[in-house]
Amino acid sequence: xxxxxxxxxxxxxxxxxxxxxxxxxxxxxxxxxxxxxxxxxxxxxxxxxxxxxxxxxxxxxxxxxxxxxxxxxxxxxxxxxxxxxxxxxxxxxxxxxxxxxxxxxxxxxxxxxxxxxxxxxxxxxxxxxxxxxxxxxxxxxxxxxxxxxxxxxxxxxxxxxxxxxxxxxxxxxxxxxxxxxxxxxxxxxxxxxxxxxxxxxxxxxxxxxxxxxxxxxxxxxxxxxxxxxxxxxxxxxxxxxxxxxxxxxxxxxxxxxxxxxxxxxxxxxxxxxxxxxxxxxxxxxxxxxxxxxxxxxxxxxxxxxxxxxxxxxxxxxxxxxxxxxxxxxxxxxxxxxxxxxxxxxxxxxxxxxxxxxxxxxxxxxxxxxxxxxxxxxxxxxxxxxxxxxxxxxxxxxxxxxxxxxxxxxxxxxxxxxxxxxxxxxxxxxx
Numbered sequence: 054x055x056x057x058x059x060x061x062x063x064x065x066x067x068x069x070x071x072x073x074x075x076x077x078x079x080x081x082x083x084x085x086x087x088x089x090x091x092x093x094x095x096x097x098x099x100x101x102x103x104x105x106x107x108x109x110x111x112x113x114x115x116x117x118x119x120x121x122x123x124x125x126x127x128x129x130x131x132x133x134x135x136x137x138x139x140x141x142x143x144x145x146x147x148x149x150x151x152x153x154x155x156x157x158x159x160x161x162x163x164x165x166x167x168x169x170x171x172x173x174x175x176x177x178x179x180x181x182x183x184x185x186x187x188x189x190x191x192x193x194x195x196x197x198x199x200x201x202x203x204x205x206x207x208x209x210x211x212x213x214x215x216x217x218x219x220x221x222x223x224x225x226x227x228x229x230x231x232x233x234x235x236x237x238x239x240x241x242x243x244x245x246x247x248x249x250x251x252x253x254x255x256x257x258x259x260x261x262x263x264x265x266x267x268x269x270x271x272x273x274x275x276x277x278x279x280x281x282x283x284x285x286x287x288x289x290x291x292x293x294x295x296x297x298x299x300x301x302x303x304x305x306x307x308x309x310x311x312x313x314x315x316x317x318x319x320x321x322x323x324x325x326x327x328x329x330x331x332x333x334x335x336x337x338x339x340x341x342x343x344x345x346x347x348x349x350x351x352x353x354x355x356x357x358x359x360x361x362x363x364x365x366x367x368x369x370x371x372x373x374x375x376x377x378x379x380x381x382x383x384x385x386x387x388x389x390x391x392x393x394x395x396x397x398x399x400x401x402x403x404x405x406x407x408x409x410x411x412x413x414x415x416x417x418x419x420x421x422x423x424x425x426x427x428x429x430x431x432x433x434x435x436x437x438x439x440x441x442x443x444x445x446x447x448x449x450x451x452x453x454x455x456x457x458x459x460x461x462x463x464x465x466x467x468x469x470x471x472x473x474x475x476x477x478x479x480x481x482x483x
Contacts, residue, residue: 065422066106066114072420073118073132074098077428082319083127084413084432085443094124122428128411128442129386129429136423137201137234144235145199145224147256148172149291149383152193153456155182155212159193162212162456165291165383167238167256175222177209180460184208184217201234202226212460231261231417233427238293240266243273246467250474251282251372255302256292258387263298267337270301278371284474285372287391288379290405290466294386301337303391304365306400308373310335313362313394316414316431321359328361328434335363358414358431375477376401377470380448384408392446393435402477403448404470410445 061069074095083089098121105117118132133139143149147170150161161183166173184190185208186197199205203224210217229237238256246252253273259266277285287302303313315328378401380392389408395401414431434440450473455465 061111061114061422063106069421069424070098070102070106070118072418073122073426076418076420076426077122077125080319080416080428080430081125081127082317082322082413082429082432083125083442084317084429084434084440086126087317087322087432097121097124122426125428127413127429128409129413129415129427131233131427132420133233133425133427134423135228135234135425137228138203139198140201140224140234140236141196141198142172143291143293143383144233145201146171146175146177146222147236147238148177150183150196151454151456153182153212160184161191161193161196163209164454164456164459165381167291168242168254169239170256171222171224171236175207175220177207177220177222179464180212180456180462182210182212184210199224201228201236212457229259232295233417233425235293240298241269241273243277245277245280245282246286246471247475249282250284250286250471251277251280252286252288253277254288255388258292258295258298258302260298261296263296263301263337264339266295266298267301270298270305274305274370281371283371284375284477286377286379286467286470286474287401288467288470289384289388289391290379290381291383292385292388294388294411296387297334297337299387299391300334300362300365303362303394304367305370306373306376306391306395307364307398308367308369309364310366311364311394311398312436313364314390314433314435315361316358316433318358318414318431320357322432326359328436331359331361333361333363336365358416373400375474377474377477378403379405379466379470380408380446381406381454381466382409382445384446385411386413389441389446390433393439393441396446396449397435397437397439402450402473403446404450404452404473405448405466406451406453407447408441408445410441410443412441 108114147167149165153162163181164179166179191197205222228234237259240257243253389412412433413429416430418426420426452466452469
């Protein structure tokens with residue numbers, strides 16, 4: 054155990070557990086079950102508390118509390134330490150892993166390698182098979198974990214090959230702000246996919262307000278416009294979600310002002326608040342004055358996470374009516390909001406796999422000794438009242454990834470997106 058890891062007494066553990074229980078009973082929201090009875094969960098918490106507190110190790114203590122929290126049945130729910138030494142691949146090395154049968158055994162296969170992320174810089178490729186991590190076999194269902202600031206040795210192979218190679222992945226010691234320990238990926242990459250067809254890959258929506266992301270997206274859209282792009286593919290596969298920057302992306306899907314959806318806190322649910330009377334966010338602030346106004350509005354005057362999102366009204370774009378959005382099971386949270394909005398209003402064709410179904414408004418709470426509880430304090434609905442949590446967003450054109458083809462350098466989902474976007478021709482609504 055390093056000096057940065059917590060040394061916990063029994064009293065520390067009892068205090069941490071008590072703080073978690075109190076926060077859950079006061080603030081937790083599960084939009085898939087808005088009238089959730091917390092009595093059974095509370096009794097189960099009490100029943101297991103002594104065993105968790107007496108756990109023989111830090112790992113056992115953390116895993117015990119994590120297991121109890123899973124009983125809430127909601128996404129965006131975790132118990133973690135700020136040290137950040139057990140981070141899943143998508144958050145640590147900016148790459149997704151899917152289990153696959155290979156030569157009679159189950160192995161992890163890489164996909165969604167985000168440009169300039171730790172896995173990408175180490176030379177990991179989509180379609181690579183992971184055999185071991187730091188000398189230990191890596192076999193489903195147990196996913197490898199990584200450490201902020203750590204260096205990890207991966208043994209990789211090819212789906213159709215027999216040899217292996219070793220790569221060293223270096224994880225920066227640079228945690229994202231106001232999120233669980235993670236490496237924020239490069240949020241935007243763009244290029245011409247074909248003459249007249251632009252491609253924008255969005256891996257995350259960094260920042261609570263998303264001002265920098267919005268500026269970067271504006272630059273990408275402008276650059277593609279200069280290349281006469283009249284069709285657009287937006288790749289949200291492997292997107293980690295994030296903050297309000299998703300509003301700018303959704304605003305580029307239509308010319309005018311459209312309601313996107315609304316969040317509702319536990320207070321709003323209890324009081325039966327109507328979506329029509331909730332405060333609205335219809336623009337990302339352009340500078341410090343706008344940020345100050347938003348802070349005053351939502352942290353002082355309306356101190357609640359219940360609110361409506363609506364598009365910014367950015368005007369007509371050449372690609373409107375000719376948009377394809379790529380999604381998969383690793384598209385999370387705000388990325389799912391984008392996909393649901395596009396589908397609900399007929400603004401894009403969705404291609405790929407169903408999304409993760411994890412769309413709740415999460416918040417982090419300090420619970421002592423460097424530990425945090427992350428849990429949802431607001432649920433999300435589309436404007437028509439659909440709940441994505443637990444259900445995800447289904448594609449209009451279902452295309453699964455072909456890992457064998459991926460190992461040969463082909464992306465069949467992207468190929469279908471290219472074929473689909475070429476057939477589109479029409480004005481968008483809104």
